């Protein structure tokens with residue numbers, strides 16, 4: 001039963017406007033009144049509370065309610081808890097008499113059932129009200145703000161959130177932790193961290209976008225009667241990055257190394273040999289057939305020593321007079337896919353190399369790290385490259401690299417990572433992976449995905465290089481670009497999660513992820 005209740009019907013990540021629209025359609029097209037949806041929402045949250053905290057009845061349940069429909073859900077939770085013989089106190093921000101619509105109806109039902117509502121009005125000594133209640137409380141239900149949060153949280157609401165957060169009591173958030181913007185994951189003023197969040201019908205973007213995503217705790221999606229067809233509409237073009245819907249080519253039983261793709265990695269430099277090695281190892285561990293690493297001549301011996309299976313190619317220094325690209329184009333290795341950037345250094349030579357390679361041959365190409373740094377402020381050039389291209393161009397910046405590409409502040413990138421990733425993909429006609437907690441993947445056609453695998457253990461040198469290798473290695477095996485990029489990002493994070501499960505997050509090395517990457521990649525097909 002619980003399993004069915006928690007079934008995830010859709011991987012779409014909705015905005016609050018899209019959710020309201022699905023709500024409206026259900027009310028108008030199915031004739032189900034909003035008060036029924038609210039009843040279903042509150043009842044589902046109540047069931048989750050009881051399963052997650054079986055000892056809830058031993059103490060008081062404190063429900064924090066706001067003036068909107070999120071507060072209405074809170075009254076439904078309260079009524080069901082009362083009917084199960086529990087003790088409940090609702091702290092309502094504002095007056096019961098000011099409530100409207102469905103929330104007003106459920107306030108009435110709660111009070112009718114004998115429920116206690118304490119109204120919090122300006123001038124109240126919040127600490128005096130909260131202290132004794134929290135002392136005897138098992139769990140706090142956060143029904144202050146949901147998807148209707150429209151501006152920064154201030155005043156009494158902010159004070160309430162801060163006091164409850166400081167108490168350390170377990171919090172079950174209704175729909176979304178109050179204070180988190182459902183569309184962007186931004187924290188509007190302050191927000192209440194939850195141990196569990198029960199959301200309705202589908203996840204919202206704010207559940208997966210940081211920093212808000214970090215406050216959600218365990219996320220449970222409960223159906224409330226909204227049909228799946230109202231959730232899965234094409235305009236709902238942002239989804240959780242899962243692998244089930246991806247086209248993953250099967251390897252034929254008689255495959256030989258030439259069938260598994262030839263990848264040319266252009267990476268590394270003196271003191272940055274490890275970057276080139278990690279790209280190649282990532283690609284090898286996801287199954288790329290033949291890998292050649294072109295690296296500055298002075299770095300080649302170290303890169304070669306670090307790689308048993310891959311080949312290396314020395315890039316001459318400019319002083320040799322030989323055009324950099326010649327050494328690659330004259331070589332016998334004819335690549336299917338290019339990965340350029342990690343460890344090359346932000347210098348003239350890298351710029352020359354990147355621009356020459358982009359002009360050389362139209363191959364699926366991934367640009368990362370210094371290949372992106374040398375293109376700072378050159379979005380127009382990137383857009384030009386992508387015009388008329390039949391093979392994908394993939395950029396994998398972290399927020400700092402993205403900021404440099406656009407010539408903007410890194411905080412502006414961080415403030416709305418989804419929007420900037422989508423704009424980059426659409427305006428420049430490229431695939432984008434904007435890295436960071438909850439990496440955003442954006443396609444040139446406007447679709448986007450938020451990745452949920454991975455953990456802070458990845459915040460260490462080398463992990464980006466590994467991701468580049470993984471995506472390029474999958475591309476080299478002729479995976480469709482969407483599959484290579486999405487599965488690559490998923491795999492990279494999932495490998496980190498598997499690694500953390502074994503030995504913890506701290507001290508995780510990019511190289512530690514390789515065996516997990518291999519195992520998980522084999523699980524994909």
Ligand SMILES: NC(=O)C1=CN([C@@H]2O[C@H](COP(=O)(O)OP(=O)(O)OC[C@H]3O[C@@H](n4cnc5c(N)ncnc54)[C@H](O)[C@@H]3O)[C@@H](O)[C@H]2O)[C@H](O)CC1
Nearest residue numbers: 023037038068069070145146147148149150151152153175
């Ligand atoms: N959409 C659905 O299918 C269902 C949603 N339910 C629940 O309803 C909320 C959304 O309700 P809504 O009334 O639109 O908004 P909120 O309750 O989140 O908040 C609006 C409320 O708060 C005021 N307000 C907004 N921002 C602030 C602020 N910073 N400071 C103070 N006050 C603020 C605003 O003016 C309103 O009064 C959704 O999350 C679900 O929980 C249904 O119950 C089920 C169907």
Ligand SMILES: [K+]
Nearest residue numbers: 142145176178
């Ligand atoms: K809430």
